[in-house]
Amino acid sequence: MSSTMHMHGGIGESIKRKEDARFLRGKGNYVDDFVLPNMSHMAILRSPHAHARIKSIDTAAASAKPGVIAVVTGELMAQHKLAWMPTMSGDTQAVLATDKVRFQGQEVAAVIAETKAQAEDARDLIMVDYEILAAVTSPDGAKAEGAALIRDDKEGQKDNHIYHWESGDQATTQAAFAKAHKVVRLHTFYPRCHPAPLETCGCIADVNPVTGKATIYMTSQAPHAIRTVFALVTGLPEQQIRIISPDLGGGFGNKVPVYPGYVVATAASLLLGRPVKWIEDRNENLISTGFARDYHMTGDLAVDKDGKMLALRVHLDSDNGAFFADAQPSKFKAGLFHIVTGSYDIPTAHVTADGYYTNKAPGGVAYRCSFRVTEASYLIERLVSNAAFELGMDQAEFRKKNFIQPEQFPYTSATGWVYDSGDYPKAMDVALDKLGYDELKKDVQARRKKGEVTGIGIASFTEVVGAGHGAEFDILGLRMFDSAELRVHPTGKAILKLGVKSQGQGHETTFAQIVAEELGIPAQDVIVEEGDTDHTPYGLGTYASRSTPVAGAATAMVSRKLREKARKLAAHLLEAAEEDLVWERGKFYVKGSPERSKTIQEAAFAAYTNLPEGMEPGLEGVTYYDPPNMTFPFGTYAVVVDIDKGTGQVKVKRMVAVDDCGVRINPMIVEGQIQGGLTEGYGIAFMQLITFDAEGNCIGSNFMDYLIPGAWETPKFEIGETTTPSPHHPLGAKGVGESPTVGSPAAYVNAVIDALSPYGITNIDMPVTSDKVWAALRSKGVTE
Amino acid sequence: MKVTMRVNGTERSGNVEPRVLLVDYLRSNLALTGTHVGCDTSSCGACTVLLDGEPVKSCTLLAVQVEGREIKTVEGIAQGGALAPIQVGFHEEHGLQCGFCTPGMMLVGAALLERNPNPTDDEIRWAISGNICRCTGYVNIVKAVQHAAKLTSGKEAAAVAGGTE
Numbered sequence: 001m002s003s004t005m006h007m008h009g010g011i012g013e014s015i016k017r018k019e020d021a022r023f024l025r026g027k028g029n030y031v032d033d034f035v036l037p038n039m040s041h042m043a044i045l046r047s048p049h050a051h052a053r054i055k056s057i058d059t060a061a062a063s064a065k066p067g068v069i070a071v072v073t074g075e076l077m078a079q080h081k082l083a084w085m086p087t088m089s090g091d092t093q094a095v096l097a098t099d100k101v102r103f104q105g106q107e108v109a110a111v112i113a114e115t116k117a118q119a120e121d122a123r124d125l126i127m128v129d130y131e132i133l134a135a136v137t138s139p140d141g142a143k144a145e146g147a148a149l150i151r152d153d154k155e156g157q158k159d160n161h162i163y164h165w166e167s168g169d170q171a172t173t174q175a176a177f178a179k180a181h182k183v184v185r186l187h188t189f190y191p192r193c194h195p196a197p198l199e200t201c202g203c204i205a206d207v208n209p210v211t212g213k214a215t216i217y218m219t220s221q222a223p224h225a226i227r228t229v230f231a232l233v234t235g236l237p238e239q240q241i242r243i244i245s246p247d248l249g250g251g252f253g254n255k256v257p258v259y260p261g262y263v264v265a266t267a268a269s270l271l272l273g274r275p276v277k278w279i280e281d282r283n284e285n286l287i288s289t290g291f292a293r294d295y296h297m298t299g300d301l302a303v304d305k306d307g308k309m310l311a312l313r314v315h316l317d318s319d320n321g322a323f324f325a326d327a328q329p330s331k332f333k334a335g336l337f338h339i340v341t342g343s344y345d346i347p348t349a350h351v352t353a354d355g356y357y358t359n360k361a362p363g364g365v366a367y368r369c370s371f372r373v374t375e376a377s378y379l380i381e382r383l384v385s386n387a388a389f390e391l392g393m394d395q396a397e398f399r400k401k402n403f404i405q406p407e408q409f410p411y412t413s414a415t416g417w418v419y420d421s422g423d424y425p426k427a428m429d430v431a432l433d434k435l436g437y438d439e440l441k442k443d444v445q446a447r448r449k450k451g452e453v454t455g456i457g458i459a460s461f462t463e464v465v466g467a468g469h470g471a472e473f474d475i476l477g478l479r480m481f482d483s484a485e486l487r488v489h490p491t492g493k494a495i496l497k498l499g500v501k502s503q504g505q506g507h508e509t510t511f512a513q514i515v516a517e518e519l520g521i522p523a524q525d526v527i528v529e530e531g532d533t534d535h536t537p538y539g540l541g542t543y544a545s546r547s548t549p550v551a552g553a554a555t556a557m558v559s560r561k562l563r564e565k566a567r568k569l570a571a572h573l574l575e576a577a578e579e580d581l582v583w584e585r586g587k588f589y590v591k592g593s594p595e596r597s598k599t600i601q602e603a604a605f606a607a608y609t610n611l612p613e614g615m616e617p618g619l620e621g622v623t624y625y626d627p628p629n630m631t632f633p634f635g636t637y638a639v640v641v642d643i644d645k646g647t648g649q650v651k652v653k654r655m656v657a658v659d660d661c662g663v664r665i666n667p668m669i670v671e672g673q674i675q676g677g678l679t680e681g682y683g684i685a686f687m688q689l690i691t692f693d694a695e696g697n698c699i700g701s702n703f704m705d706y707l708i709p710g711a712w713e714t715p716k717f718e719i720g721e722t723t724t725p726s727p728h729h730p731l732g733a734k735g736v737g738e739s740p741t742v743g744s745p746a747a748y749v750n751a752v753i754d755a756l757s758p759y760g761i762t763n764i765d766m767p768v769t770s771d772k773v774w775a776a777l778r779s780k781g782v783t784e
Numbered sequence: 785m786k787v788t789m790r791v792n793g794t795e796r797s798g799n800v801e802p803r804v805l806l807v808d809y810l811r812s813n814l815a816l817t818g819t820h821v822g823c824d825t826s827s828c829g830a831c832t833v834l835l836d837g838e839p840v841k842s843c844t845l846l847a848v849q850v851e852g853r854e855i856k857t858v859e860g861i862a863q864g865g866a867l868a869p870i871q872v873g874f875h876e877e878h879g880l881q882c883g884f885c886t887p888g889m890m891l892v893g894a895a896l897l898e899r900n901p902n903p904t905d906d907e908i909r910w911a912i913s914g915n916i917c918r919c920t921g922y923v924n925i926v927k928a929v930q931h932a933a934k935l936t937s938g939k940e941a942a943a944v945a946g947g948t949e
Binding site for chain 2: 002003016017019020022023024025026027028030032033035117196197198199200247248249250252281282283503504505506668669671672675676677678679680702703704708710711712714716717
C-alpha cells in the first residue's frame with residue numbers, strides 16, 4: 001500500500017508509517033474497542049464540591065436498580081486497605097473518598113452493572129450527605145492565615161505547605177546581584193492546562209477467579225512501571241499481573257499516572273470474578289486526571305552595563321492540588337525546573353520552589369514536556385525578552401551575546417546540568433534568515449509609526465530530555481533505563497520488543513528503522529511490539545521525550561550485539577577469519593574480495609541451521625540501556641503578530657520554528673511531531689485554560705469551555721532544522737516530541753509583549769485572549 | 785424500538801432503547817469500533833460518520849433518528865481490498881499519528897471532495913474545522929486531503945482520456 005515499501009528504511013529515510021494500515025481502516029485497538037466475555041461496566045460517582053466532609057453515603061437505591069452488580073464505596077475499599085494509594089511524588093491519594101472530598105471531581109463511589117447505561121443510571125441514585133467546607137484555590141489562598149487545612153488526614157500536617165526545594169548557589173547569586181548594573185524582574189503565572197488526549201483514560205480489569213491472574217487493559221504510557229506499582233499497591237504477586245496497553249489515542253503525559261478508576265476496577269474484578277470496564281468521559285478526564293503547569297513564577301535577571309547576564313534568581317509557588325501526585329523523578333520536587341538558565345551562559349543561579357495543597361485536581365504531569373522543563377523554558381525566555389525590551393536591546397542580539405557558545409560544550413550549568421551539545425547561534429541564524437528578520441524589524445517600525453500594533457517574538461529554548469541516567473533519575477526507586485529485545489527468525493525477519501509505549505509517535509516505524517540501519521534487515525521485515533508486560537522487556541515507558549534517547553539507544557545496542565554474532569556466523573559460512581570481514585549494511589564480505597559475501601539473512605539462517613562448533617543457537621538478544629546523560633535538544637522559534645487595537649485580537653502572521661534534535665531517524669515523523677506540538681503550543685498560548693471559581697468549581701471541564709485549537713484558527717508553521725548530534729547517544733539522536741510545546745508558548749507571548757511594549761505593557765499571562773489584550777491596551781489609554 | 789438503516793451498503797436492523805446514541809449503536813451493536821468518542825459535546829468530531837453522504841457527529845444523533853437512512857463509517861471507505869484516495873492521502877502525507885481522530889477527518893475530507901473535487905487549502909481547513917486533532921496538527925491533514933484530490937482528479941482524467949481512445 002505504501003509508496004515507500006521498497007525502501008530499506010535506514011536512518012534518515014522518510015519511509016511511510018507501518019502502523020497506518022490499521023488506523024486508516026478503523027481497525028485500531030483502543031481500550032474501549034475491546035469486549036471481553038461476561039464483561040461488566042463501571043461508572044464513578046464524583047464529588048460536586050471542591051472541599052466537603054462526607055457525613056454519609058446511601059447506596060440502597062442504587063444497589064436496587066436493575067442490572068446493578070455492586071456499589072463500591074471508600075468504606076469497602078478501606079476494608080481491603082485500598083482506600084488510599086501512594087503517588088509518584090511520595091504522597092498519598094484517596095482512591096475512593098472516606099473522610100472528605102478535596103477537589104471537585106474526586107472519586108467517591110463506583111457502580112458496577114451489566115451495561116454502561118445501567119451503571120450510570122444507578123450512580124445518579126447514590127445519595128451523599130456533604131458538609132461543605134471553604135475551598136482553597138491558589139497557593140496564596142493556601143498560605144493565608146486561617147486557610148482551611150486540606151490534608152487533615154496526614155499526621156503532623158499543620159498547614160497546606162508540601163515541600164520546599166532549592167537548586168544552585170544562594171551566596172554567589174546574591175553577591176552577583178549586588179554588583180548588577182540592572183535587575184529585570186518578571187512575575188508570571190503559567191496557568192493550569194490539561195493534555196486532553198483525544199482518547200480519554202480507561203481500563204478493563206480482568207482478574208481470573210481460578211488462576212488469580214490479573215490482566216488489565218489500560219491506557220498507560222508506562223505499562224511496566226504500572227505493573228510494579230500495582231503489585232506494591234494491591235499486594236498481588238507481580239507475575240500474576242499483566243498490563244496490556246493497546247493503541248493509545250494520544251497521551252501527552254496524561255496517561256502516565258495510576259488513577260483511582262484503574263484501582264477500583266481491578267479491585268471490583270477481583271471481588272466479582274468478572275471483567276470490569278471503566279472508560280472516562282471527557283468531563284471526568286478534564287476535571288480529575290493529570291493536569292499540567294499551575295506555576296506562579298518570579299524571575300530576576302542581573303545584567304552588567306554591556307548587557308551580559310550575571311546571575312539568575314527564581315522563586316516559584318507550585319499549585320499541586322489536593323494530593324502531591326506530580327509524575328516526576330523521585331529526588332526532584334519541581335521536576336527538572338532547574339534547567340531554568342536555559343540557553344544562556346549565566347555564571348550563577350539560585351532557584352527556590354514551594355509546593356502547596358489546594359482544593360483542585362492532583363496530577364502535575366509533564367504535558368508534552370520533560371518534567372517542568374516547559375515552565376522553566378517559558379520563564380527564562382519571557383524574562384530574557386523582557387530584559388531586552390527594558391535594556392533597549394534587540395531580542396536576538398541580547399540572546400546571542402549571552403548564548404552558551406558551541407565550543408563550551410559539554411557545558412556545566414549554574415544548577416549542575418551537563419549540557420551534551422549545542423550550537424545555539426546557528427539555530428538562531430537559520431531562524432532569523434528564514435524570517436527575514438532585519439527587513440521585518442524595519443517593517444515593524446514603519447507600521448508602528450502609522451499606529452499599528454505589531455511585534456516579533458523570539459524564544460531560543462534548551463530542553464533536557466531522555467531520563468536517566470538511572471543513578472540520578474528514578475520513578476519510585478525504579479531506575480529510568482529502557483530496553484529492547486530483538487529476535488531474528490531463521491528466514492531473516494525480525495521482531496523487536498520494547499519497554500516503551502507509543503501513543504502515536506510512530507514507534508513501529510522509527511524503531512524498525514534503527515534495526516534496518518544497524519542490523520541491515522529492511523524496516524518492512526521488522527515488526528515492533530510494545531505495551532504488553534508479559535511479552536516485552538521491562539522499561540520505564542514513553543514520556544518526557546525519552547523513547548528515542550533511551551529505547552532508541554537500546555535498540556541500536558541490541559542490533560549491534562546481534563551483528564557481532566552474525567559476523568561470527570558469516571565468518572563460519574565464508575570460512576574466513578572474523579577480523580577479515582567488512583560490514584556493509586545488510587552483508588559481510590571478505591576484505592579485498594567483495595564477491596565473497598553473506599547477507600544478514602544468510603547469517604540468520606545459519607544461526608538455526610549451520611552453526612560453528614560450540615556456538616549457542618539462535619539470533620536473539622536483549623539490551624538494557626541506562627544512558628550516561630540526558631540529551632539537550634534546542635532551537636529558535638520566532639513569531640510575528642498583529643494586534644487589533646479595537647478588539648484585542650491577536651493574529652499570528654508568521655511562525656518560524658527551527659529545531660535541532662540531533663540525528664533524525666525518520667525526518668517525516670520528526671516533522672510531524674513538530675507540526676503537532678506547535679499546534680498544541682499555540683493552544684496553550686492562546687486558548688487552553690483550566691481555571692476555578694472561588695468555590696473551587698472547575699471552569700474548563702468540557703471541550704466547549706476548554707478550547708482546543710482547530711484547523712481554522714491554527715497558524716501555518718514554517719519549520720527548519722540544524723543538526724548537532726548528541727555525543728553520547730549511539731545514533732547521535734535526541735528527543736523531539738516536546739520541543740515545540742516547550743519552545744513556542746514564550747515565542748508567541750514575546751511577540752505579543754513586543755507589540756505592546758511601546759505602550760509600557762510588560763506582561764500578559766497565558767492564555768493570551770483578546771479580552772486580556774484589550775484590557776491591557778485600555779489600561780494604557782490606547783483603545784476605548 | 786426497532787431501527788433499520790443501511791450501514792456501509794448493508795441493511796442492518798436492531799432493537800435499541802430510544803435513548804441510545806448513534807455512536808453507541810454503531811460501536812456496541814454493530815461492532816464498528818472505528819467510530820470513536822472523544823468529547824460527548826459534539827466538539828471534537830472523533831465520532832463523525834456520513835449520513836446520506838453528509839458528515840454528522842454520531843454522538844449528537846439518536847440511533848432511531850437514522851431510521852431508513854444511509855450511514856457510512858470509516859470501515860466503509862475502502863473500496864474492496866484497495867484503500868480509497870482519502871486513505872492513501874492520509875498515509876502518504878503522514879496525516880495521522882495516534883489515529884483516534886483519523887476516521888472522522890477522512891470522512892469529512894472524502895465528503896468535501898465529493899462536492900468540491902479541487903478545494904483550496906482554506907476550504908479544507910474550513911471543512912475540517914469541526915474536527916479536533918491533538919497529535920498531527922492540521923498542515924499534514926490538509927496535505928492529505930489535497931493528495932486525495934489529486935489522486936481522484938488524476939483517475940478521472942485518466943478515465944476521460946481512456947474514454948476518448
